[in-house]
Amino acid sequence: MAVEFCAKYSDLEQTGVRGGNAHRTRNASGGTVALANALQIISLTDPGRVRGHNEDCVESRPDIGVVVLADGMGGYNAGEVASGMATSLIASGLAQVWTRENLDKLDRDGASHFSQEVLAQQVSAANRAIFDAAQKDPQCAGMGTTLVACLFYDNFLTVGHIGDSRLYRMRNDALEQITRDHSLLQEQIDSGLITKEDARSSHNKNLVTRAVGIDPDVETEIHTYEVAEGDIFLLCSDGLNDMIEDEEIQMTLIALRSNLDLTAQQLVQAANDAGGRDNVSVMLIKVLNSFPVQRGFWAKFKALFG
């Protein structure tokens, strides 16, 4: 099976520090460590075994700790237009506002609040752009996309999501689903109409209740969580979690965690071995070191004159 690798790839070997904009944090020992070195990020997307083309899209900006995954839908093959617009607009939009100038003034709570604010703004802007494009171009009418986007900073993570693309966290060998799908099925589970076990055999798996680009405005669900060294985060499209069970995802993350590349390939391969009926995308983020931001006098001094 051919697994197509995304160009976006960061590893310890790469410094990840580009130009003057690179965001730097200080580690506990006082040395300067780029955020890109604290996080190992692997992205992999595959059309699966049934679909002719891939409507999923992934993008990462290791220097500012941003990862975005989108699963496009609708329109005349315009799903990938919607998902491509969402990932690139949100990633580049965040790069514009998530800057040292804006952040150095803020304490940790302030930064966490600001991260939620900018994420909501960028998703909102992307939503409007996709919606407008869908209105203008008949080929794109009705296109939309699910979304899961994460922003890592100062040992926390802010995640925004819309639809049924997911974020999982593996900590101490326990896998936990962090986002809750905006889908008809999830609502049926929440209301007690159907059990989680029964949900596997539902005919209504593919219906999301929220998507980016369908309406002029969209509500993004945003939360902030603590991040610990050793955590592995998994962003995925429903092509993964519809095809293989959480137990198998967990088993794979535990068995292969020392080789994140292989973990991503194995997850995609398992989804394809199970039928591969949808595009499948995974992004893995391993927290190699903690990434606290120092805010002492020196940091303030540098902020004033930097």
Place this chain on the structure above:
Amino acid sequence: MAKLILSVDGTVLKEISLAKERTTLGRKPHNDIQVDNLAVSGEHAAIITILNDSFIEDLNSTNGTLVNGKPIKKHFLQNNDVIEIGKHKLKYFNDTPVQTAAADFERTMIIRKPAAAPPAPAVPAAAPAMPVAAAPNLSDTQTNMRPLSPPVSPTPAAPPPATAQTAAPAPMPSAPASVAPAPGATREAAIQVLSGAAAGRTLDLTKNLTTIGKPGVQVAVITRRPTGFFITHVEGASFPTINGVALGAQAQQLGDHDMIEIAGVKMDFFFRS
């Protein structure tokens, strides 16, 4: 569309299409399905249909509702389920394929709240016009994680430094009902350790992933796939060898009685007859 066939003592009485979101069943005439028999309560049960899925709920009837011989309060109906109410039987038919090959059918689609419908943007052609009344809670959801709290997690089981250990504590998940080819179409296989402290031990490769080697030194994984068993290098500066030849970066399919050497230990891969 799903339907019910009402019968008594093997005689078919009628066929009911589950077109409504709520179909009621009882002895009284206002029910959608009226069964005029004293064993049936006035309002006995209701069938709730949401798109392609239907649920039956017993409305606290005197004599109860059985599905496939078992009393139920609420039940997610599956194709060919038999509902029994007194002497009457209702067989449930739903031949909508459970998301099989029909790729177009299962494409992710958005469903919309009628109330929230904005100044009429082009509705996606694929989106079905549908009742969303049964979707009660569209507000933000919460996970049970505490935001911005110090990480508290259960301590993991200490990783055993075994020479040949199976990958994960989690049991092999059974293949999801809707998933087409069950893994395990392959023959059973095992590895036998030929040298080192564990020499003579045999390990059946029953899981989808089995890691072998010494963590931190040299680890490989054997994956069980529909097409066979494959070995891939996971970690370590040097790669394991198969029949004396070093493994490449790619996965390699294992043949009967291939000799694996990893972290100084020789193992024999073989198929179980």
